[in-house]
Amino acid sequence: MPITIFIADDHVILREGVVAILGKRPEFEVIGDAKDGQAALEGICILKPDIALLDVNMPKMDGVTVAQIIQTRCPETKCLILTMHTEDQIFFDALQAGVAGYVVKGAGSRELIDAIKIVYAGEMYISPSMTKMLVTHHLQNNQTAPPRHLQQLTNRELEVMHLLAKGMTNREIAAQLFISPNTVQTHRSHIMEKLELNNRADLIRYAVQHNLLKG
Template identity: 40%
Template sequence: MIRVLLVDDHAVVRMGLKMLLNSLEDMEVVSEASEGNEAIENAHETRPDVILMDFSMPHGKDGLSATEELKNQLPDTAILILTMHDDEEYLFRAVQAGASGCVLKSAPHEELIQAIRNVSNGEAYLTPSATKRLMDEYLGAMKEHGTDVYQQLSAREKEVLTLIAKGYANKEIAEQLYISVKTVEAHRSKLMDKLQMKTRPELVSYALKKGLLGSAIQ
């Protein structure tokens, strides 16, 4: 059973989503919230598997701020952003905040349900249109810059990159790969140098473009 926390400032929207998800055999809405601060409090109390988070909430803490805070506090909880904005900027901001993906509010119910199932399994989810735009952007960048630096990464560096992008802390990565935390830090430093990046969000965005979130190491 996938335990879901609904976060949206519109009660009618929450009611409709709750009826939809509770009608499914593998989902249960365990709590609701109308803004970010309430979502954080409810998430700590109920420990949901997935948080369905509205992007824009005018009252209280907004969805992105709440997502970033929750991923630091409850890293194992998947967060799926609901947004009406079909724009790359919102997509990247959501991923940088720690979300496992985005779904448009105008998307069919079947897409939303599949997205919840995907992120509950540790996978990422993007709308088909967003995925195509990211791939087009990435391929364009590869043509502009020539050689794909990703192919120059070692197998271990690719593993570390994928786990970083999925939100794992250095200690958790060390435990999964049976290496020391210092070794993880060394790999991360080399990744930053090779990819010419300085922050974790940059690594996450890069991994997303490479299709590493929710997929096997390439």
């Protein structure tokens, strides 16, 4: 079965371009599109796609608000933001809304395709350029020392946390550290429990805010 996708963007040329790119891939099926947030929300809740590709700035309702509502009304749909915005506040607002991915417009079609597959597989995807910008910003403006309970993490858990926060999947981390994906998942669960985090979005915010992505 192909991965079903709904695309919402008020720019007709961009929306049609994404539809054309994804429509050529046998593993994808674009089942709907919309030019404003309200129409997107209604269409997504009716069609229940696997993935909703959302722009941030849209008439009637912005993409972050759409994503937040979708988490309640049709949580089976994973939201992936596709936007030109690289401001950290918008990014963190999107994470708080529960999005599973954030891709900056201008990324190649290969990155978008990979992002959709990663999000569909249950992982989170963030454009590398976005992560680098956020790390630089927080290293310059946030010198807060890590809280005491960070010391509860083992060296291996710190390694895994660092790679998770950079957007790597369990399999990629396993390959880099020469351990199994199941072991990565175990470390991940321990990290979440020790730091009282709920998901990867929380982990990324934590890592960036406390300067844990250096190196």
